[in-house]
Amino acid sequence: MTTAKKLLEFEGVGKSFGGLRAIDDVSFAVNENEIVGLIGPNGAGKTTLFAMASGFLKPTDGHIRFQGQRIDGFNPPRICRAGLVRTFQIVKPFGDLTVIENAMVGAFLHHPKPEAAREYAAEVLKRVGLGGREQQAAKTLTLSGRKRLEVAKALATTPKLLLLDEVMAGLNTVETSEMVELIQNLRVSGVSILVIEHNMKAVMSLSDKIVVIQYGKKIAEGLPAEVANDPQVVSAYLGGEHVA
Numbered sequence: 115m116t117t118a119k120k121l122l123e124f125e126g127v128g129k130s131f132g133g134l135r136a137i138d139d140v141s142f143a144v145n146e147n148e149i150v151g152l153i154g155p156n157g158a159g160k161t162t163l164f165a166m167a168s169g170f171l172k173p174t175d176g177h178i179r180f181q182g183q184r185i186d187g188f189n190p191p192r193i194c195r196a197g198l199v200r201t202f203q204i205v206k207p208f209g210d211l212t213v214i215e216n217a218m219v220g221a222f223l224h225h226p227k228p229e230a231a232r233e234y235a236a237e238v239l240k241r242v243g244l245g246g247r248e249q250q251a252a253k254t255l256t257l258s259g260r261k262r263l264e265v266a267k268a269l270a271t272t273p274k275l276l277l278l279d280e281v282m283a284g285l286n287t288v289e290t291s292e293m294v295e296l297i298q299n300l301r302v303s304g305v306s307i308l309v310i311e312h313n314m315k316a317v318m319s320l321s322d323k324i325v326v327i328q329y330g331k332k333i334a335e336g337l338p339a340e341v342a343n344d345p346q347v348v349s350a351y352l353g354g355e356h357v358a
């Protein structure tokens with residue numbers, strides 16, 4: 115039996131904001147070639163975990179490892195260069211730039227020459243379904259287009275692990291299934307993914323493993339079907355969205 119190789123590891127991670135314990139003793143891993151769904155009610159601490167993994171926040175306790183190396187305390191550019199990049203919940207393209215120029219911002223990380231960056235950015239845009247829209251002003255894209263561009267900007271940095279923060283929020287059913295397909299294709303191309311998602315149907319169908327956070331603590335981890343039937347998870351969602 116081959117053992118899965120750990121790519122990202124949270125080990126006893128905690129984060130306090132003054133008196134608020136936003137994350138408490140959270141441990142889990144994302145393996146190579148895995149899609150992991152991070153779910154939990156509003157304010158559970160999911161974005162705070164993303165912010166710590168990508169260097170925007172420093173953990174108060176515990177360690178975060180990427181490919182075996184500690185990265186907690188590294189700044190975002192250093193973590194990005196190592197191959198871990200995040201998207202943001204609120205999509206903010208560089209509005210005055212064109213679609214391809216937005217993707218080039220990410221591509222410059224590994225392609226310093228403008229022509230090489232442009233070529234790589236064009237390839238990435240095709241992968242996210244924005245081929246043919248290179249010269250369009252980013253601000254004129256629909257929400258679905260802006261979500262794709264957000265993925266493209268991150269993907270253009272050539273990550274090994276992509277952290278996707280609610281890339282399906284606000285999309286209609288067709289756009290959501292297209293985004294699910296896009297994420298699955300990214301995995302096929304060798305990118306591992308940790309995804310925060312409130313759309314239960316989408317995240318359950320997409321993920322190999324689900325991690326559930328409530329009030330800053332991990333309350334469940336397992337296969338989507340196991341987690342969906344976990345009484346603690348069902349109770350965390352009662353009154354709000356229902357799992358499954």
Ligand SMILES: Nc1ncnc2c1ncn2[C@@H]1O[C@H](COP(=O)(O)OP(=O)(O)OP(=O)(O)O)[C@@H](O)[C@H]1O
Pocket residue numbers: 131134136154155156157158159160161162163
């Ligand atoms: N910079 C900050 N300063 C103070 N409190 C914060 C900060 N960032 C987050 N919090 C608090 O930490 C807790 C976790 O927030 P976080 O945004 O990580 O939750 P979330 O699970 O991503 O929520 P949502 O699903 O609504 O996006 C919340 O109580 C939030 O108010």
